[in-house]
Amino acid sequence: MQLDIAFIIEKVLLISVILLGSLGIAMYATWAERKVAAVMQDRRGPNRAGFMGLFQPLADGLKLFFKEEIIPDRSTRFLFILGPALAMLTAVMTSAVVPWGPDISADNGVISLQVADINIGILFIFGVVSLGVYGVMLGGWASNNKFSLLSSIRAASQAISYELAMGLSLVAMLMMTGSLSLREIVEQQHGFWDNGYFTWNFFKQPLGFIIFLTCAFAELNRAPFDLPECESELNMGYHQEYSSMKLGFYLFAEYINLFISSAVIATLFFGGYNFPFMDEVAGSVNPILFAIICVMALLTKVICIILFFMFIRWTLPRFRYDQLMRLGWKSLIPLALVNMVITGAVILWVIK
Amino acid sequence: MNFLLLAANQQTPFSYLPVAIQLLVGIGFVVLTIGASQFLGPKRSTADKLINFESGIPSVGNARQPMAIKYFLVAILFVLFDVEVIFFYPYAVNFKELGQEGFWAVIMFVAFFLSGFIYIVKKGALDWED
Numbered sequence A: 001m002q003l004d005i006a007f008i009i010e011k012v013l014l015i016s017v018i019l020l021g022s023l024g025i026a027m028y029a030t031w032a033e034r035k036v037a038a039v040m041q042d043r044r045g046p047n048r049a050g051f052m053g054l055f056q057p058l059a060d061g062l063k064l065f066f067k068e069e070i071i072p073d074r075s076t077r078f079l080f081i082l083g084p085a086l087a088m089l090t091a092v093m094t095s096a097v098v099p100w101g102p103d104i105s106a107d108n109g110v111i112s113l114q115v116a117d118i119n120i121g122i123l124f125i126f127g128v129v130s131l132g133v134y135g136v137m138l139g140g141w142a143s144n145n146k147f148s149l150l151s152s153i154r155a156a157s158q159a160i161s162y163e164l165a166m167g168l169s170l171v172a173m174l175m176m177t178g179s180l181s182l183r184e185i186v187e188q189q190h191g192f193w194d195n196g197y198f199t200w201n202f203f204k205q206p207l208g209f210i211i212f213l214t215c216a217f218a219e220l221n222r223a224p225f226d227l228p229e230c231e232s233e234l235n236m237g238y239h240q241e242y243s244s245m246k247l248g249f250y251l252f253a254e255y256i257n258l259f260i261s262s263a264v265i266a267t268l269f270f271g272g273y274n275f276p277f278m279d280e281v282a283g284s285v286n287p288i289l290f291a292i293i294c295v296m297a298l299l300t301k302v303i304c305i306i307l308f309f310m311f312i313r314w315t316l317p318r319f320r321y322d323q324l325m326r327l328g329w330k331s332l333i334p335l336a337l338v339n340m341v342i343t344g345a346v347i348l349w350v351i352k
Numbered sequence B: 001m002n003f004l005l006l007a008a009n010q011q012t013p014f015s016y017l018p019v020a021i022q023l024l025v026g027i028g029f030v031v032l033t034i035g036a037s038q039f040l041g042p043k044r045s046t047a048d049k050l051i052n053f054e055s056g057i058p059s060v061g062n063a064r065q066p067m068a069i070k071y072f073l074v075a076i077l078f079v080l081f082d083v084e085v086i087f088f089y090p091y092a093v094n095f096k097e098l099g100q101e102g103f104w105a106v107i108m109f110v111a112f113f114l115s116g117f118i119y120i121v122k123k124g125a126l127d128w129e130d
Helices: A002-040 A056-065 A077-097 A121-142 A146-177 A182-188 A206-219 A244-269 A278-284 A287-313 A321-351 B002-009 B013-040 B069-093 B095-123
Strands: A104-106 A109-111
Touching (some): A002 A287, A121 A146, A146 A321, A146 B095, A206 A244
16 A cells, blocks of 8 residues: 555655645735736835835735634624635645656656646536635625625626636637547647647637637626626625635635636637747756756746736726626627637638 | 547536646635735734725715625526526527527527516616616
8 A cells, every 4th residue: 555655655745835826826926916006107116125025925915814803793694704714725625736847757657747647627617616606606695784785795796707707708718629538638739830730729710719718707797897886886805804814815815816817818818838849858968857847838828817817907997797697698798609610610611 | 558548539517627726726826815814914803993894984884784785686687687698599509400490499589588678678777867
């Protein structure tokens, strides 16, 4: 049974690295968000804690830890605690199926840079993402506050509406890949240019990508779709009654989700850890260095997508709720269906 | 080691073992952090502090009350349509093997999907301005 333990230790190490990495990136995403906002609004942003305010996220995190924990006496205690815990747990779980880099073949076996290579990777992500609705819903309902309740119902209704279009937008892409495994999808996008066309799915499914990206904005509750935490109408949204680390969990979970969904977008549409001329690079460096370069390529794409999310947030005004629902149901769902039918017809009759 | 790696490559229930490990690590992290913050902060609870915050005015009534039916309608419609969306997935994965015949069958399914969709739109189930 010693071999089992080696396997488990390898996985636990990988999971811990990914968990700490996503926490770190989520922390610095809050810093980046404030800096981006500051630059766009002609301000300085955080600049007191350390060089360029780089210690600001640490200070914020510590502050959240040492704040007083308040549970309102009219709330449902158990669900009140379960809400943020569930939000955080689902945020952490999504990273399990993302392939962070190619397999490294060492002399005593193969080290995989993916926690679980399951053949239904995309369905796993959808499943976990829809569980995320419970975190928001439970938190808002258990607070026994009308603003929180309204906000959480809005959030749930928005999230499930956009899940439909999100699911449909990927169908067209899956018709091309023929696999639900994220590893397989990334392998198919190997390199950058092959057989006279781009290999990345973004160039094969531009419409599907736009629909998926729009739905990602809505699922993440980010502007222009941040209706659940619309300050002008709902004070603060579903986490209004929360304080200390439970509030921190909601905020952190949001940024971890931002990171993971950027990773998923990069994996599905921008070739994951693939980059142009990777075969030439693979031939000239040793496998471990090559794997590190691949991970860096993926992280670069992820950071670009995160920055794109931030630019959009500080550029576009917020939608109204009826506009949001009309966009999701009456535009994106028919559009995704049309995209699917056109993709099918083109593959069957034009490309063959 | 090799046996386990082989199992991981061949999609057995074994491939889900890392997911279970990740779940345990995640639960551990969440419980530890929430537990730790319970002890770290000060505790001075007063009646005023524990009351619900509703923009500074005294809160009226209870939040456990009926909400607009629209939201629940959306939830029901989501259940209906999400089941149909899930039916597209096995088709999409086997798209190339099923060929033209499968494509026409799916066109028919899309037509059913759309007729249900047009029905709810005409019924006004998705209208929010009233």
